Amino acid sequence: MIRVVVVDDEALVRSGFELILNAADDLRVVATAAGGNAVDTVRRERPDVVLLDIRMPEVDGLTVLRELRALPEAPVVAMLTTFDTDEYIVTALRSGAAGFLLKDTEPDQLAQLVRTLAAGGVVMSPKASRSMMRAHPGPGGGASGADRSRVERLTGRERAVLVLIAEGLTNADIGTRLHLSAGTVKDHVSAILTKLRVTSRVQAALLAERAGLLDAEGRAADPR
Numbered sequence: 001m002i003r004v005v006v007v008d009d010e011a012l013v014r015s016g017f018e019l020i021l022n023a024a025d026d027l028r029v030v031a032t033a034a035g036g037n038a039v040d041t042v043r044r045e046r047p048d049v050v051l052l053d054i055r056m057p058e059v060d061g062l063t064v065l066r067e068l069r070a071l072p073e074a075p076v077v078a079m080l081t082t083f084d085t086d087e088y089i090v091t092a093l094r095s096g097a098a099g100f101l102l103k104d105t106e107p108d109q110l111a112q113l114v115r116t117l118a119a120g121g122v123v124m125s126p127k128a129s130r131s132m133m134r135a136h137p138g139p140g141g142g143a144s145g146a147d148r149s150r151v152e153r154l155t156g157r158e159r160a161v162l163v164l165i166a167e168g169l170t171n172a173d174i175g176t177r178l179h180l181s182a183g184t185v186k187d188h189v190s191a192i193l194t195k196l197r198v199t200s201r202v203q204a205a206l207l208a209e210r211a212g213l214l215d216a217e218g219r220a221a222d223p224r
Helices: 011-022 035-045 061-069 089-094 107-118 126-135 145-152 156-166 171-178 182-196 201-210
Strands: 002-007 027-033 049-053 076-081 099-102
Touching: 002 011, 002 035, 002 107, 011 027, 011 107, 027 035, 027 107, 035 049, 035 061, 049 061, 049 107, 061 076, 061 089, 076 089, 076 107, 089 099, 089 201, 099 107, 145 182, 145 201, 156 171, 156 182, 156 201, 171 182, 182 201
Parallel strands: 002 027, 002 049, 049 076, 076 099
Antiparallel strands: none
16 A cells, blocks of 8 residues: 655645545555645655645745655655746755656546656656756757766667656566566666766656657657
8 A cells, every 4th residue: 555645735635636546446645734744744654655735835845845855764755736837846856856746637647646656756747847848958958968978878778768767667667668677677777877967767857858868748759
């Protein structure tokens, strides 16, 4: 059972997410909280995944994120936003968020996104991700020369793994797709993070998208 805590200052949002996620047999919303009670609630409930509103009037979602990431057994945290583009998203991802999604995500997609988070995958709403790339492009409107140089250092296999990371696949899913063992995938991911000089799968995914490795729908771009 994947344990989830939903943090949002709007009671209607909390109850809506709780209703949707609890309808899945393998998910359980163990608590919901407003921003001011978030850290204490997470300490008490010890969830696997936290869905955290990025903008809250009582306490900044980024502040809550930093406190959650500092816990001894930090949960996976994904940011919730109502905006296609949000100036706080880049900061949240750099601060350790495992992804972000829009609050109007389709109900039938939400459960699978939480499963992906719990399994170590990256979750980025394609619509919000594209908007964020437009709002925060690299120098010259795309990947910088340094970004492209780092991507070019990857082997063909590592680039294939990077694309699947950016698509949101977990190590197990990548292994199945590429017919690789879990240990081999883990080694590739470690090498990718080192060569790209990033510290998380999310940062690697953003670089892959900025470098043009994904199409507009968040899938591998046609190399032709």
